Amino acid sequence: MNIRNSIVSRYFLVSLLGAVLPMVVVAALYDRYASALLDQITGERLSAQLTAISSRLTAFFDVRVYQIETLSNHPALPYLVQQRTSRSDIELEALLRLEADVPDLYGILLFDSAGALTRIVAGQAASGAPYWSGLSFDLARLPVMKAVSGDVDVVGPVAPDDGSSGWFLIRQPLRKSATGEDSGSIALHVRLASVTELLGSASLAGIVQPVLKTPRGYFNAVGQAVMPSRQMVAGPEVLPGWQPMLVVDPDQLFRPFITAQKSLFLVSLVSIAVITLLFARLAARLRRRVDRLTLGADAVAAGNLDYRIATRGGDEIDTVAAAFNSMAERLQALIARTVRVERLAVLGEFATGVAHEIRNPLATIKTTVQALARGEKDRERGELLQDVGVEIDRLNRVMGDLLEFGRPRPPELAPVPAAELLARIEALMAAPAHEAGVALRVDGRTGIVLHADRDQLIQVIVNLVINAVQATPAGGSVRVRTIRIGREAGIEVRDTGAGIAEAHLARITDPFFTTKPKGTGLGLSIARQLAELQGGRLEIDSAAGAGTTARLVIPMEKPEP
Numbered sequence: 001m002n003i004r005n006s007i008v009s010r011y012f013l014v015s016l017l018g019a020v021l022p023m024v025v026v027a028a029l030y031d032r033y034a035s036a037l038l039d040q041i042t043g044e045r046l047s048a049q050l051t052a053i054s055s056r057l058t059a060f061f062d063v064r065v066y067q068i069e070t071l072s073n074h075p076a077l078p079y080l081v082q083q084r085t086s087r088s089d090i091e092l093e094a095l096l097r098l099e100a101d102v103p104d105l106y107g108i109l110l111f112d113s114a115g116a117l118t119r120i121v122a123g124q125a126a127s128g129a130p131y132w133s134g135l136s137f138d139l140a141r142l143p144v145m146k147a148v149s150g151d152v153d154v155v156g157p158v159a160p161d162d163g164s165s166g167w168f169l170i171r172q173p174l175r176k177s178a179t180g181e182d183s184g185s186i187a188l189h190v191r192l193a194s195v196t197e198l199l200g201s202a203s204l205a206g207i208v209q210p211v212l213k214t215p216r217g218y219f220n221a222v223g224q225a226v227m228p229s230r231q232m233v234a235g236p237e238v239l240p241g242w243q244p245m246l247v248v249d250p251d252q253l254f255r256p257f258i259t260a261q262k263s264l265f266l267v268s269l270v271s272i273a274v275i276t277l278l279f280a281r282l283a284a285r286l287r288r289r290v291d292r293l294t295l296g297a298d299a300v301a302a303g304n305l306d307y308r309i310a311t312r313g314g315d316e317i318d319t320v321a322a323a324f325n326s327m328a329e330r331l332q333a334l335i336a337r338t339v340r341v342e343r344l345a346v347l348g349e350f351a352t353g354v355a356h357e358i359r360n361p362l363a364t365i366k367t368t369v370q371a372l373a374r375g376e377k378d379r380e381r382g383e384l385l386q387d388v389g390v391e392i393d394r395l396n397r398v399m400g401d402l403l404e405f406g407r408p409r410p411p412e413l414a415p416v417p418a419a420e421l422l423a424r425i426e427a428l429m430a431a432p433a434h435e436a437g438v439a440l441r442v443d444g445r446t447g448i449v450l451h452a453d454r455d456q457l458i459q460v461i462v463n464l465v466i467n468a469v470q471a472t473p474a475g476g477s478v479r480v481r482t483i484r485i486g487r488e489a490g491i492e493v494r495d496t497g498a499g500i501a502e503a504h505l506a507r508i509t510d511p512f513f514t515t516k517p518k519g520t521g522l523g524l525s526i527a528r529q530l531a532e533l534q535g536g537r538l539e540i541d542s543a544a545g546a547g548t549t550a551r552l553v554i555p556m557e558k559p560e561p
Contacts (some may be wrong), residue, residue, distance in 0.1 A: 024268070046208065046246050049200075050235030053210060056198040057238040064104075064170050065152050068188050071099060071108070072172040078183035080110065080119060096121040104194035106167060107131065113182040115139070125191060128164035139169070143215035145240045154239055157192050157214050159225040166192030166223045168214075193223035199244060208246050215241040289317045296324055305332040366392045411453035411534045415557045418448040418482045418489065424458060425480055429465045437474030440465075444481030448489045449557040452534045457554070460527040460538075464493040464550045467524070471497035471548065484556075488536070491552045500542040527552075 071077070076092045100108040100123035107126045110119040122131050130137040145154045147170075156168030171187035199210035199221045211218045211228060220226045228247045235244040292309055299307035305328060309321040366389060373385040426442040433440035450457065461480070468478045476496040483490045528538040535555050542548035 026264075046233050046248070049208070049210075050233065050244055050246060053199055053244040054236045054238055057195065057212075057242070057244060060104075060195060060198060061147075061170075061238055064188055064190060065147055065150070067099065068152060068170050068172045068186065069150060071096070072174050072186050075175065077110070077174050077186060093121065097123075100126075104191055106189040106191060109169070109187045109189055110184065111171075111187065112184040115185075118184070123189075126189075143241070145215060145242075147239060154242070155187070157216050157219070159216065159219070160192070160223060166219070166225075168192055168195075191223075192219065196221050196223045207249050209249075211245045211247055213241075213243040213245050218245070286317070293317075293320060293324060296321075296328075300328050300331070305335065362392055362396055366396075411456055411530070413451055413453055413534065416450040416452050416454045416457060418444065418450060418491075421450070421454070421457065421461070421491075422480065422482065425461050425465065428458075428462055429469070432466070433469050433478060436469050436472070438469050438472045439477040440469075441477060441479045442481070443479070444483060444492075448482050448484060450489055450554050451557040452536070452554045453530075456530045456534065457552075460530050460552055461491060461493065463524070463527050464552070468493050468495035468497070468548065468550070471495055473497065485553060487556060488553050489556045491554070492549055493551075494547065494549045496547045499544045499546050499548055500540070501544050 074092065074095075080092055096108050099105075100121045102123065103125060105123045105125065106128075107123045108121040109117060109130070110121075112118050117130060117137065120130055139155055142156045142158065146152070147154060151173055153171045154168060155171055158167050160166040168190055169187040170190055171185050173185045174183040176183055196212050196219050199212055201221060202209050209220070209228075211220055211226060211232075213234075218226050218228055228245070231248050233246045233248060235246070237243045296307055296309045308325045308328065311318040311321045311325075369385050369388050369392065373382055373389065376382045376385060422442045422444065426440065430440055465478060465480065472478055472495045478493065478495045480491070480493050483492060524538075524540075531538045531552055531554070536553050539551040539553065540548065541551070
């Protein structure tokens, strides 16, 4: 069989495509929409996170700028820078210590007009240079950026070093003196960690890390210098050169989705393999079962009408097989019926021709024998002539049966009440049955009305009763009854005789087949022929030693509407 023309192969390919294509489409759509949804979710969340960080940083710097602007405008600060002491200076130093004593500041620093550090006001968090002697405190190499407004500068930042913390300065010049000379500057020594702590911790399960971009590099949330190697999302600047950033690890971000995608493709591949295996087995099994149908069709086509396809379940293939078996049975019955009809037709024509050719000479012979018998004086020869006359009569009856078999009279169908029919049968057959020592019993449903030819019906039943009486030994019984079979009626003749051998049962209604020594073999053939002419059938059930049941099935009279 060509695979490309095989329905099984096409069914397999279409089914496989129908199972796999939706998986591929779902996987593609999942990848597309998951990426888009992830971008949208992370984009919105990152934007909100950066906005929040920027707001916190801006608020922090606004407080510090306001603080430095307030301190720089104090009229006594220039004198303090110049190391002039007075009672008011002592009060100013107390004010500076109070301003420096906040967790975000190491202290407050005062510089002269040349940029030299002249006074240090330490806060509670003061550590390292310039508070500890012997440590370098050099601003020469630090970047200086102007703040958003005013003359405020941002110096630094300085990354944490061994034994010291990170810091930066928020610096502003002091008010000029009355002579217009530069009086120096004041600076807030700010903890770098106080700013980076405002970045917050990592979010999205560590996928997003906040950092602070400064003129001296990037710092993480604990104030440590870092060098990001991943993709970064920038937020708005809070100061020139100062900008919160979010470091995004896309591999870690997409890892759950990539894992889910790989799992989906793995499941798809396993499903394809399983589906392929299942459909391959199904296709092989289906092909074997189809081959059985093909083998059965070839066997029937070759003339083996007895071939039947075995059925084991109730699926569609078994339905087709059952339909095939039914077709083979009907075809076998049709061919047998056709052959029998043709054979009977040929046999009927032959019998009619033979009967005509023999009957006329028999009539002449019988007339001659009768004439000879009347003039014969010798007793022995007279008896011989009488025996010849009896045999001529027997041959004439055989010729009559042949004529009736070969040219049956068309039935005249009319309503036949079952009660009248049974009464007539009992009247005709009571005496012969009594003489044979057989008990005849006639009963059954008498309300049935048959649609048949009354005379032919009686002829068939009488023939069946005669056969039953002849087959039943003395002391036995023959029962005749009527039964209802759906829309038909059955007339059963059942005897208690020796039965019919199974080998003879299939041929019992064939013309000229008989098991009786003096039978012609036409009785049951004529009975079957007459039953079929009336739209009925003759059924014979028998088993050796169990008696015989002959059933004449005839349509019932339809009730008037």
